[in-house]
Amino acid sequence: MTLLHLDSSHSSDSVTRRLTRIFADAWTASNGHAGYRRRNLAADPVAPITAAYCTLGRRVESHGLVPPEKVAALVEGPAEQREWDLTLPLIKEVHAADTLLLGVPMYNFSVPASLKAWIDRITFPGAYMEDRLRGTRAVVVTARGGAYGPGTPNEALDFQEPYLRAYFGRLGLNEDGIHFVHAEMTLTDIVPHLARFKKLTADSLAAAQEKAKTLGATL
Numbered sequence: 001m002t003l004l005h006l007d008s009s010h011s012s013d014s015v016t017r018r019l020t021r022i023f024a025d026a027w028t029a030s031n032g033h034a035g036y037r038r039r040n041l042a043a044d045p046v047a048p049i050t051a052a053y054c055t056l057g058r059r060v061e062s063h064g065l066v067p068p069e070k071v072a073a074l075v076e077g078p079a080e081q082r083e084w085d086l087t088l089p090l091i092k093e094v095h096a097a098d099t100l101l102l103g104v105p106m107y108n109f110s111v112p113a114s115l116k117a118w119i120d121r122i123t124f125p126g127a128y129m130e131d132r133l134r135g136t137r138a139v140v141v142t143a144r145g146g147a148y149g150p151g152t153p154n155e156a157l158d159f160q161e162p163y164l165r166a167y168f169g170r171l172g173l174n175e176d177g178i179h180f181v182h183a184e185m186t187l188t189d190i191v192p193h194l195a196r197f198k199k200l201t202a203d204s205l206a207a208a209q210e211k212a213k214t215l216g217a218t219l
């Protein structure tokens with residue numbers, strides 16, 4: 001079994017990193033360390049895509065759906081070669097994973113740019129992934145300063161879960177293979193006017209810790 005663990009928080013004291021660690025520790029306790037791989041996308045960022053990436057992508061798309069291993073034959077020039085050399089290992093890493101674990105802080109209602117850079121790389125235009133990821137599972141651990149759950153005033157502003165559900169669904173994962181763990185109201189210790197919500201923070205964190213541990217032990 002293989003687990004690809006991605007963290008994307010830029011914080012030195014990150015809630016999502018603590019929660020993904022709980023999942024990863026439970027997972028490695030059951031499955032061992034041989035199949036465990038971690039990337040810190042904030043500390044060790046994936047290079048943003050370039051014009052050469054888009055040019056190669058358009059050429060690949062013009063051939064229909066191309067398996068990633070056949071893209072190399074369509075590369076023209078050193079700039080495109082560099083882009084493909086940066087991209088293919090990341091795609092292979094995703095294909096090799098049975099489970100993807102993502103730590104995703106909410107930044108401006110959505111995902112951090114560090115994670116979006118990885119998404120834009122691994123989703124190479126025209127490179128065909130769908131049937132290979134049917135059985136892959138994704139566990140997305142989010143943390144938010146506010147509350148965005150069902151029935152809250154900010155529910156419609158959650159552009160993390162709907163976006164990542166749609167993204168992984170389009171990537172080919174089964175809907176029931178995508179799991180979310182949310183820690184909400186994470187700033188009540190810091191922001192004075194949120195102090196009255198500390199109990200909500202504690203309850204949300206405890207539930208997230210429990211869910212991360214359970215999923216890690218069972219997936």
Ligand SMILES: Cc1cc2nc3c(=O)[nH]c(=O)nc-3n(C[C@H](O)[C@H](O)[C@H](O)COP(=O)(O)O)c2cc1C
Nearest residue numbers: 009011014015016105107108109143144145146186
């Ligand atoms: C750049 C930035 C943007 C943020 N935007 C939001 C936001 O739109 N909504 C929100 O509820 N919290 C927001 N926050 C607060 C974080 O979601 C919160 O601190 C969370 O715990 C971050 O996860 P982490 O602890 O893993 O870094 C933002 C924080 C930062 C640094």
